[in-house]
Amino acid sequence: MNATLFVCTTCRAGQPVVDGQPVAGARLYTALLESPRPPGLTIAPVECLSACSNGCVVALSAPACWSYVYGRLSQDDANDILAGAAAYAATSDGLVPWRERPLIFRKQSLARLPPQER
Amino acid sequence: MNATLFVCTTCRAGQPVVDGQPVAGARLYTALLESPRPPGLTIAPVECLSACSNGCVVALSAPACWSYVYGRLSQDDANDILAGAAAYAATSDGLVPWRERPLIFRKQSLARLPPQER
Numbered sequence: 001m002n003a004t005l006f007v008c009t010t011c012r013a014g015q016p017v018v019d020g021q022p023v024a025g026a027r028l029y030t031a032l033l034e035s036p037r038p039p040g041l042t043i044a045p046v047e048c049l050s051a052c053s054n055g056c057v058v059a060l061s062a063p064a065c066w067s068y069v070y071g072r073l074s075q076d077d078a079n080d081i082l083a084g085a086a087a088y089a090a091t092s093d094g095l096v097p098w099r100e101r102p103l104i105f106r107k108q109s110l111a112r113l114p115p116q117e118r
Numbered sequence: 119m120n121a122t123l124f125v126c127t128t129c130r131a132g133q134p135v136v137d138g139q140p141v142a143g144a145r146l147y148t149a150l151l152e153s154p155r156p157p158g159l160t161i162a163p164v165e166c167l168s169a170c171s172n173g174c175v176v177a178l179s180a181p182a183c184w185s186y187v188y189g190r191l192s193q194d195d196a197n198d199i200l201a202g203a204a205a206y207a208a209t210s211d212g213l214v215p216w217r218e219r220p221l222i223f224r225k226q227s228l229a230r231l232p233p234q235e236r
Binding site for chain 1: 124162164166167168169175177179180181185186187189227228229230231232234
């Protein structure tokens with residue numbers, strides 16, 4: 001399945017912006033790009049996922065699948081995010097069994113959305 | 119455009135469940151069904167949108183459009199939700215100008231998701 005991991009690259013995660021330094025969302029995006037990418041997964045930067053009070057934020061979506069949004073993340077979570085994204089990309093409907101989700105996905109869900117009508 | 123307003127009907131919104139009484143999400147769903155429905159909008163019940171700490175919760179999605187999730191809602195917000203959903207359904211990309219969004223949509227966004235790849 002072709003899944004997309006959207007990463008909010010403008011998220012400050014409540015931290016002050018320092019001139020010349022990437023914000024927390026950009027650091028998370030870089031960390032994700034620097035890790036091995038699971039098969040079938042595209043990583044896409046997005047400017048604002050409108051979950052600013054719960055940043056950093058990522059979202060997973062794929063055609064005909066449930067979408068998920070996760071928050072309160074940082075660059076230190078990159079490997080767990082990719083493990084969760086790999087499990088998601090391996091499903092046909094986006095529904096990963098609860099115990100197979102990384103802890104951050106179990107505890108830090110902001111929302112999920114049903115599959116879109118075709 | 120055909121847009122869908124998903125309503126979490128299992129949401130307790132942090133309130134205790136009372137035998138024989140519908141939970142907050144079910145009351146919101148009923149209130150939405152009892153109001154005039156904007157053209158092009160389908161209202162669909164969903165069991166859990168995984169935003170349980172911010173209930174009640176609704177989501178708006180449509181093909182090739184940004185999706186939005188809103189929280190901390192109640193049955194008293196039904197008319198404002200439908201006004202916002204009408205504005206959303208009238209767009210081609212899901213992006214309603216900021217000032218044309220009802221206050222609850224400006225203040226109570228939980229997340230948004232980019233359009234799905236086709």
